[in-house]
Amino acid sequence: MIKMNGIRKLYATGKVAVEALKGLDLELKGGEFVSIVGPSGSGKSTLMNIVGCLDTPSEGEFFLDGERVDQFNGNQLAEVRNKKIGFVFQNFNLLPYATAYENVELPMIFAGAPQKERKETVTRLLTRVGLGDRMDHKPTELSGGEMQRVAIARALANSPKLILADEPTGNLDSHSGAEIMGIFEELWKSGTTILMITHDPNIAKRTKRTIMIKDGVIVTSLNGNGNGSSSHE
Amino acid sequence: MINSLLFVRLFWRDLRANKKRMTLTLIAVLWGTLSIVLLLAFAEGLKAQFAENSKGLGEGILIIWGGQTTIPYEGLGKGRRIRFYPEDLQEIQRQIPEVEKVGADYFNWGTSISYGKKTISGRTNGLFPSFETMRAHYPMPGGRFINDLDMSKRRRVAFLGDRMATDLFGVEDPIGKVITIDNMPFTVIGVQVKKQQMGSYSGPDNNKVSIPATTHSAIWGNLRYNNLVIKPRDVNQAEFVKSRIYEVVGKRQKFDPKDKAALSIWDVIEGQKMMDKIMLGLQVFFGVMGFFSLSIAGVGVANIMYAAIKERTVEIGVKMALGAKKRQIMGQFILEAVLICGIGGLFGILVAQGVCGFFERVDLNNEALTWLGKPTISMTIGLVTVTILAFIGLVAGFFPARRAASVNPVESLRYE
Numbered sequence A: 001m002i003k004m005n006g007i008r009k010l011y012a013t014g015k016v017a018v019e020a021l022k023g024l025d026l027e028l029k030g031g032e033f034v035s036i037v038g039p040s041g042s043g044k045s046t047l048m049n050i051v052g053c054l055d056t057p058s059e060g061e062f063f064l065d066g067e068r069v070d071q072f073n074g075n076q077l078a079e080v081r082n083k084k085i086g087f088v089f090q091n092f093n094l095l096p097y098a099t100a101y102e103n104v105e106l107p108m109i110f111a112g113a114p115q116k117e118r119k120e121t122v123t124r125l126l127t128r129v130g131l132g133d134r135m136d137h138k139p140t141e142l143s144g145g146e147m148q149r150v151a152i153a154r155a156l157a158n159s160p161k162l163i164l165a166d167e168p169t170g171n172l173d174s175h176s177g178a179e180i181m182g183i184f185e186e187l188w189k190s191g192t193t194i195l196m197i198t199h200d201p202n203i204a205k206r207t208k209r210t211i212m213i214k215d216g217v218i219v220t221s222l223n224g225n226g227n228g229s230s231s232h233e
Numbered sequence B: 001m002i003n004s005l006l007f008v009r010l011f012w013r014d015l016r017a018n019k020k021r022m023t024l025t026l027i028a029v030l031w032g033t034l035s036i037v038l039l040l041a042f043a044e045g046l047k048a049q050f051a052e053n054s055k056g057l058g059e060g061i062l063i064i065w066g067g068q069t070t071i072p073y074e075g076l077g078k079g080r081r082i083r084f085y086p087e088d089l090q091e092i093q094r095q096i097p098e099v100e101k102v103g104a105d106y107f108n109w110g111t112s113i114s115y116g117k118k119t120i121s122g123r124t125n126g127l128f129p130s131f132e133t134m135r136a137h138y139p140m141p142g143g144r145f146i147n148d149l150d151m152s153k154r155r156r157v158a159f160l161g162d163r164m165a166t167d168l169f170g171v172e173d174p175i176g177k178v179i180t181i182d183n184m185p186f187t188v189i190g191v192q193v194k195k196q197q198m199g200s201y202s203g204p205d206n207n208k209v210s211i212p213a214t215t216h217s218a219i220w221g222n223l224r225y226n227n228l229v230i231k232p233r234d235v236n237q238a239e240f241v242k243s244r245i246y247e248v249v250g251k252r253q254k255f256d257p258k259d260k261a262a263l264s265i266w267d268v269i270e271g272q273k274m275m276d277k278i279m280l281g282l283q284v285f286f287g288v289m290g291f292f293s294l295s296i297a298g299v300g301v302a303n304i305m306y307a308a309i310k311e312r313t314v315e316i317g318v319k320m321a322l323g324a325k326k327r328q329i330m331g332q333f334i335l336e337a338v339l340i341c342g343i344g345g346l347f348g349i350l351v352a353q354g355v356c357g358f359f360e361r362v363d364l365n366n367e368a369l370t371w372l373g374k375p376t377i378s379m380t381i382g383l384v385t386v387t388i389l390a391f392i393g394l395v396a397g398f399f400p401a402r403r404a405a406s407v408n409p410v411e412s413l414r415y416e
């Protein structure tokens, strides 16, 4: 699914250049459920943005789903984001004026999906995350956990192969966070590849592999110890 | 665009969120549109009124007076006066097939015209039946103009200009009544319809008495016409007809056909063509002025779009993360700018229509309006305005949209 070789990312702001990623290698197979941990400023989000095709590496090779995406142009990257990747953000990033339904519909609109298909898919996805009866609600009328569930439904709208989540439980209480993790586990079981950044060791424990980043390189990659099915706390 | 509905909803939200700014922008567009439409509508009304007024003299005609020769010809010296005789008219008609109609005027300025106790000193013209169409001497219903039989029988019939008719008869119906001209009885056969007449020679047509040319020359004994009136079959042949007239009349009266001063021709056709050009120029000028005033509104629209983009960078970043392509991001903002222009423009056109409607109800007898005409919004004006609005909307949306599309999603989504 993902293969990265010698990825470097330089931010040249003003006089000083920050090297956020310093020759990073990463491989992720289809169907994996992986967490990324590491201290603040270690380059987790930078890596996530590159994996998510929101940003391009300064150096190195990046294959996504067999395609060399580090050389793609803007519209090709947009296409990849639209079709192959689903983003889940820490602060949800729902459009405030649009209903839950419309938020989930948006990626499908960008993909040019017909109205009928959109209706069917949006309804199915919102029902799946337990919001079948809240489709016409605006984000302000939803709790944090509910907003994040809408965001997950939105990430799934175009049936992507890869879900990227940057601290998806970071703004949630532990109960809602656990619910979200439950949804991710279900998704993983149904075959979706998930890459998730987290600060919370308990959350990381529930994934099948944990990658530790420090100063822009991967320091350890631990395989899960089979406790992925641990019960809710 | 399949997704425009959501964008329209988004636009509404923006409209409500920034009421004041949006209202001001809409008013600017409304004002710009109003000025462009009204300027064009006034030009249109002016043009129509000019066309109407110039019809009063007659359309597509040449009016010809005799002049003075400046070139010696066949042993005759220069400085000879040229005058027109009935034979000249006959020869023109016979030898120039490109001429459709001919006619001529006799004038008598100081006739005393009476009906009952009322006497007016005024003009009595002898003229041809062809003047009815050629020189717009149309009769009001119930009457008729001088015809060929009146001519050949030298009948004592009179056709009155409408002012002359009111001056003589007041509210009474003049048709069939007998008036006297220099104490000779004439039967009134018709009264001319009211007309606006922009050009005239020897006075307007509405305050004269017209009688058959033959009757006129029999009574007052003049042989020479005051002037000829010639209508070419095709306005585009006017130049050719003019040169042929010089040849035909020159041959008969022995002057050099190249001696332009021998005749003096008022080319009404050329005048009307010129006026059309002036009017077109005026409309283009007004259109350009309107365009500039609308452009200022366009700057306002672009401004409000830039502000909207600044407020919505996170939203733009989210859309990019969800896979919106450059043109999809741009499309939203361009659509929004076009919508602002569309709504403002629609109200502008409605207000302009209201203004024109007001003029429509004003009495045309108002002295100024008879020359200015009534502002009219034609189909062309509508199309021109909509095109300009669309163009300005597109331009005012394009540059902000380009900025929106260049938003860096990573920057805009960085969680602070």
Ligand SMILES: Nc1ncnc2c1ncn2[C@@H]1O[C@H](COP(=O)(O)OP(=O)(O)OP(=O)(O)O)[C@@H](O)[C@H]1O
Residues within 6 Å of the ligand: A011, A012, A013, A018, A019, A020, A038, A039, A040, A041, A042, A043, A044, A045, A046, A047, B411
């Ligand atoms: N746009 C940018 N311009 C300059 N420097 C940047 C930019 N984005 C990130 N950096 C720097 O790159 C480094 C890695 O940042 P990154 O956001 O990837 O860290 P992170 O691991 O996600 O941290 P956190 O856990 O706090 O979210 C940091 O030193 C950061 O200051």
Ligand SMILES: [Mg+2]
Residues within 6 Å of the ligand: A044, A045, A046
């Ligand atoms: Mg981060």
